[in-house]
Amino acid sequence: MKRVLGILLVLVLAAALFVPGQVLAQDQVTIGVSIPAATHGWTGGVNYWARVTADRLQEQHPNINIVLLTAGSAGEQANDLEDLVAIHNIDALVILPFESDPLTDPVDFVKQSGVFVTVVDRGLAREGIEDIYVAGDNPAMGRVSGEYMVEALGGEGKIVILRGIPTVIDNQRFDAFMEVVDETDIEVLDWAYAYWNRDDGFEVMQDFLARFPEIDAVWAQDDDIALGVIEAVKQAGREDELFIIPGAGMKEVIARVMEGDRLTPVNVLYPPAMIATAMEVTALVFVSDAPFMGTYIIDSPLITPENAERFYFPDSPF
């Protein structure tokens, strides 16, 4: 085992010596980026934005080197962190944690080795570890969806809700939505988990349509779920009686909003591009003397036919 490690070390050193243009000057900065693998649409978007941003930052700042690793599970991500510190000798870490709790200690460990830490989207279980925190606003996403729902229905009507995966994120969105809707005469017929995917969205909506003869609106909360819901509604021939509020900002759904589709009149943003924000800000820490430490909350604005073009990225997979 030791011999294998020794050989590896020699290889790594040899590689470092022969990589052209890699000047080991003192202002050479390595930023490690650790994100979940692309297991569903939204994380696919995260991967795309991380890649694009890494390329651009390295081109803009020749002294910045970015190492991008994707992990399939929380455990794998913890291993990645060890590799980033031990092998790549990173100066800064940008991490979108797979799960908050299991990764709190590993990230803390990285921090204690003197690395600058930026946490994205899912906050760690303990405060005070990260230097920069970039996050979407989950309660705002629920609230904005709720406010549009109330406005579009004129304060009364019957709705169903399709939720994501039972997680903190999902609870925050749901609670904020309900807080807005509870004060009105809108009746929530029922809700069910649709696991942020199309097949479950389709099946749950089929059942809701069979069960409730009258539905005025659907809060699908997610674009993948919404696409499944749309098919179920079309199959039942009830596309004239209701509308759907999706969420996140998938290009297919933004395109529908741009065209003024009646079924999906709006969308509510929860951008995977927040990983790009985090990487940009982290890079700036090393090239500028301005203060950047703190918390950055990315808004969840309502996307309407009027402003949809600003949120449409045809090259992104999401």
Add this chain to the structure above:
Amino acid sequence: MSSKAPAETQGASRFTLDFRTLGPFVALALLMILGTMINATFISSANLTNVLTRSAFIGIIAVGATFVISAGGIDLSVGSMAAFISGVMIIAMNHFVNTVGVNWTTVMIGMGLSVALGLAAGLANGLVTTKGRIDSFIVTLGTMGIYRSLVTYLADGGTLSLSFQLRGIYRPVYYGSFLGIPIPLWAFFVVAVIGWIVLNKTRFGRYCLAIGSNADVAAYSAINVDRIRTLTYVVQGLCVAVATIIYVPRLGSASASTGVLWELEAIAAVIIGGTALKGGTSRLWGTVAGAIMLSMIGNILNLTDAISQYLNGAVQGVIIIVAVLVQRSGKGR
């Protein structure tokens, strides 16, 4: 001559075990009564059509799984394989839209490709298992990961979507119906009938059971065990391909989350149906009942708010175990 032995065993036990065969249907009937009591909407023809149509994917895959399991193997790769084949089909059809055009030929090319891929993937599973002498559990666990990654890679982490015009043509394969019965249900029925005939009325079917009950004895009886076992995976691959052909027109998309856990649902359908996990028996119509039950449980839970959504998984687990108990209690002592 000795190859007849398993067939005779089965023939002799057919009458005494009749009630065991009925078990899954009794459980299915009980579940339907329960569903109707919970919400009368359940028994409406619109809802039943939805549920039965939904069960077609898992059902068709489970027919293939009945072959693999009755011959003593297991295939964990079916869900990922379905996702991978869907992805390749969509990419290919989108490509041929430009050259062949927006017509049935393009769709047929996609379907043909699906069948070819299914056969090839099944053959690969079978050959690695038999020639490589590796447990099917490990081989298919490996291919499960491979297909899942491949579809994620093909989709660039996002979702592959079928060209919009093509969807218009392909859509009826899921949403259309013939004599008032949806096309996916016809496909499910035809696959089940063919599966039953092959498993119960052909030499290949008898060989599967013989190998499943005792592979060594089967080998001494001059059965080419490796070839038969490999063929069961090919049958499974073909079933996955057929299921995929029906799945793609439903939502016109494939992503990394397509077909997740389908393998477990298919295996559960087979076991609920009365086929033994260790091989040597097969209850094909039981498998059909099992697949329908699985999709009914989810449907019933969506039709009521009497049970907390947080407990859905627990209710599903209890019903599956009770269903198998019903089937076992009919066995007699």
